[in-house]
Amino acid sequence: MIRLVGILVGLGFAFVALLAFGVGAYNAATDPAAETAEHAFHLESEMPEGGYSFTGPIPSWDVAQLQRGYQVYKEVCSACHSLNQLAFRDLSELGYSEDEVKAEAASWTTIPGIDPTTGEAVLRPGLPTDGFPAPYANDVAARAANNNAVPPDLSLMTKARHNGTAYVYSLLTGYQQPSAELATRFPDSMPGPGLNHNPYFANLNLAMAPPLSDNQVTYADGTPATVEQMATDVAAFLTWTAEPSLVDRVRLGWLVMGFLLFLTVLAWLAKKQVWADAKRKD
Amino acid sequence: MSFPWAKRYEPTNPLMKFLDEKLPLPRLVYDAVGAGYPVPRNLSYMWNFGVLAGFCLVLQIVTGVVLAMHYASNSGLAFDSVEHIMRDVNWGWLMRYAHANGASAFFVVIYLHIFRGFYYSSYKPPREMIWLIGVVIFLLMMATAFMGYVLPWGQMSFWGAKVITGLFGAIPLIGEPIQQWLLGGFAPDNAALNRFFSLHFLLPFVIAGCVILHIWALHIPGSSNPTGVEVKTESDTLPFHPYYTAKDGFGLAVFLLLYCAFLFFMPNALGHPDNYIPANPMSTPALIVPEWYFYPFYAILRAFTFDFILPAKLWGVLAMFSAILVWFFLPWLDRSPVRSGNYRPLFRKFFWFGLMPCMAALFYLGGTHAEEPYIMFSQIATAYYFLHFLVILPIISSIERPEPLPFSITEAVLGSDGNAVLSDNAKPVA
DSSP, X not given: OHHHHHHHHHHHHHHHHHXXXXXXXXHHHHSOOOOOHXXXXXXXXXXXXXXXXXXXXXXXXXXXHHHHHHHXXXXXXXXXXXXXXXXXXXXXXXXXXXXXXXXXXHTOOOEEEEOTTTOOEEEEXXXXXXXXXXXSSSHHHHHHHTTTOOOOOOTTHXXXXXXXXXXXXXXXXXXXXXXXXXXXXXXXXXXXXXXXXXXXXXXXXESSOOOOOTTSSOOTTOOOOOHHHHHHHHHHHHHHHXXXXXXXXXXXXXXXXXXXXXXXXXXXXXXXXXXXXXXXXX | OOOTTOOOOOOOSHHHHHHHHHOOHHHHHHHHHSTTSEEETTOOGGGGHHHHHHHHHHHHHHHHHHHHHHOOOSTTTHHHHHHHHHHTSTTHHHHHHHHHHHHHHHHHHHHHHHHHHHHTTTTSTTXXXXXXXXXXXXXXXXXXXXXXXXXXXXXXXXXXXXXXXXHHTTSTTTHHHHHHHHHTSSSSOHHHHHHHHHHHHHHHHHXXXXXXXXXXXXXXXXXXXXXXXXXXXXXXXXXIIIXXXXXXXXXXXXXXXXXXXXXXXOTTTTSOGGGGSBOOTTOOOSOOOOOGGGHHHHHHHHHOOSOBSBOHHHHHHHHHHHHHHHHHTHHHHOOOSOOOGGGOHHHHHHIIIIIHHHHHHHHHHTTSOSOTTHHHHHHHHHHHHHHIIXXXXXXXXXXXXXXXXXXXXXXXXXXXXXXXXXXTTOOOOO
């Protein structure tokens, strides 16, 4: 009885699934889905030439690079993008001394605070324990200032996008004029007013204007500030902000793997010894 | 319970004697997973996954309890509290990655455990109850994992919760009230997040209780084995300890190697980048998918795209739940007296060339965009899935001619069994 009911139920589900398949196949054959502009023109992100010190089997942070990237964030990105998950004290991991961190925190002067005498809201210089201040008071202010688009928080950007480090680098260096082919085949996907074409962005058009231009920052270490260089550095910095534990994690991982490999060999030998008499054919 | 030749617990140490008289807990352990539990001597490494699943459950409870000490189940704080764990809590990143990847490891192990059951028909008499409890455990795991994925309150948490609770909305008439009752509102928000956290903390202990029932039920007939021939004499078995503790120890070490490779070198490979974006009810992600371990059922859900009498969405929901519920009926659908797929030529063909490719396809298709040709493939795979369990299995179990079984486990392992001489189908001794 169970089998009879089962066979009927099974045939029922299979019939409806195949019916849906038939309808879908008929629709696909008679009215194939048109190719989308994203499908035809979106490009996969690529890493900068030369790669990074934090990829590969034994990663490390290039502290000078992270400092340059921080400078790019501070002088360029921070005008519109927050870094909510980070505090100034975190900068000590970028090779700054305690005093340098204090000075750096104090150089940010727009930390929301309370006047200790009147209790009124004021803006004050930062302390190492403060978080990075957001550029806008709220999303409405952010929208109003940015052509109705909210600049996303950058703390986790490289983890919030597929292949994130490459994505940040590619997006920053990928601005270009839309091709003539895009204009003829997908006129609707041409950048509208206030939008900019970038094949690394999911829907090809983003509100952010090209943020970097050559020599926009002056690096303290004398590195020439090309767009490529700044994009490479800030992508490295944002990889660190997204995952400060990355290097420690992978390095610890090798120790753990070494230990586990040793354990596995021991466990195998123990198993072999225990089973030796059970395998014997007597 | 157990076999008459099972070793008996005889404590010599005065403390253990005292304990055994007042509260025989050591005896319980000895009889359950010690030398007092005789196990077929021919178990392959496919029989390691029960112990590994138990390990995963403990791992998830331990890491989860630590995470709960630092997590804030409030829709305004949840996302940042997870980042607080990742950045500011000592070893917090290790705990969180261990827990997130531990869920995936748990499901890898449990799927292999279930597929082992399919191939060797571990659900057949006298082990139906073990199987039924096992399916209950799987359902509880799915509920727990789903609610756990909501807790970080990222984009995929929010939209996943919205889609999955929205399934109840497909039920005619009472669907929408049920959905609102489950969520405590019209959309996932603080009420939903809080109750999911509460249940996510509770259910693992319910699972632990069911695991105890699962093992209890297992100890009545004893473990099955790759030949599917039941244990006959003492020479068919070995004591669990030290033989299978040693074998499971090696299996556990290999498991830990693979698990730690993910944990330390690619902890986000099995997650979705969108979940690092805070939940935003105003912005729908381009692709809403659950975690990989739900892909087969998600593919089945999305395969129904045509309104045939009932709305397509309702068909999808019914099919998705039926896809798991059908496992409950396996002991009565597959009536072949032979258990092991090793001796069932037709069953074996359908297993390797039907069910396994079908499952592989569903695992892949559940994570793709809902567009052609993926939907068409998932429709074919879905049709096969139901045909396999509900039509093909009952039919082959009545038309198949199984291959000859070994007389006993001992004969299968050693090539001959002295006891076989005593039986009717003994081969002439040369």
